[in-house]
Amino acid sequence: MASIFTKIIDGAIPAYVIAEDDKHLAFLDAMPLVKGHCLVIPKQETDFIFDLEQDEFKELWSFAQSVAKKMEKAYPDRRIAVAVVGLEVAHAHIHLIPIHKMEDMNFKNERLKFSDSEYLEIQKQIINS
Numbered sequence: 580m581a582s583i584f585t586k587i588i589d590g591a592i593p594a595y596v597i598a599e600d601d602k603h604l605a606f607l608d609a610m611p612l613v614k615g616h617c618l619v620i621p622k623q624e625t626d627f628i629f630d631l632e633q634d635e636f637k638e639l640w641s642f643a644q645s646v647a648k649k650m651e652k653a654y655p656d657r658r659i660a661v662a663v664v665g666l667e668v669a670h671a672h673i674h675l676i677p678i679h680k681m682e683d684m685n686f687k688n689e690r691l692k693f694s695d696s697e698y699l700e701i702q703k704q705i706i707n708s
Contacts, residue, residue: 581669585624595702598649603642605675607698610690612676613683615654615701619643619673628658628663628671643673650675652708660684 587606592608597617610614621639625631631639642647647659657677662684665671676684693701 580675582624582668584618584620584668584670584672586620588620595698597702597705598642598646600643601641602638603644605646607702611693612686612688612690613678614691614693615650615677615705617646617650617675617705619646619675621671625671626669627665628673631671639673643675647675648708649705650677653677653705662686 581589583592584604587594588604594604594609597605597607598689599605602622603619604622605617607618609620615671619639619642621631621635623635625635628636628639645660647661650659654677657679659681660674660676662674662676664671664686674684678684682688
């Protein structure tokens with residue numbers, strides 16, 4: 580069965596896309612820890628990030644870096660933190676999280692909820708940065 584991320588890639592589930600190329604996709608997390616929390620994924624479904632071929636692994640991190648640079652411009656007062664947890668969805672993914680302090684990226688924190696218009700504004704802020 581396809582992961583939820585594969586369904587997003589296929590367009591079966593909508594997402595607020597931040598960046599995309601032929602091999603990767605970055606989109607806003609549907610259950611963010613903070614405003615601007617993004618996920619970066621390879622389009623090829625692979626369960627564990629360290630199971631990616633070496634070139635694919637490097638390309639994924641390079642793509643994530645380009646997304647993080649956009650996020651740095653959108654959130655200049657924050658650091659862009661990185662987390663690879665891999666427990667929530669069986670599809671390799673990188674969390675990019677704008678933080679003020681370490682506690683901002685505690686995955687035990689209550690997740691935020693935004694309206695569609697708020698998500699669109701966050702998406703626009705990052706894309707236009």
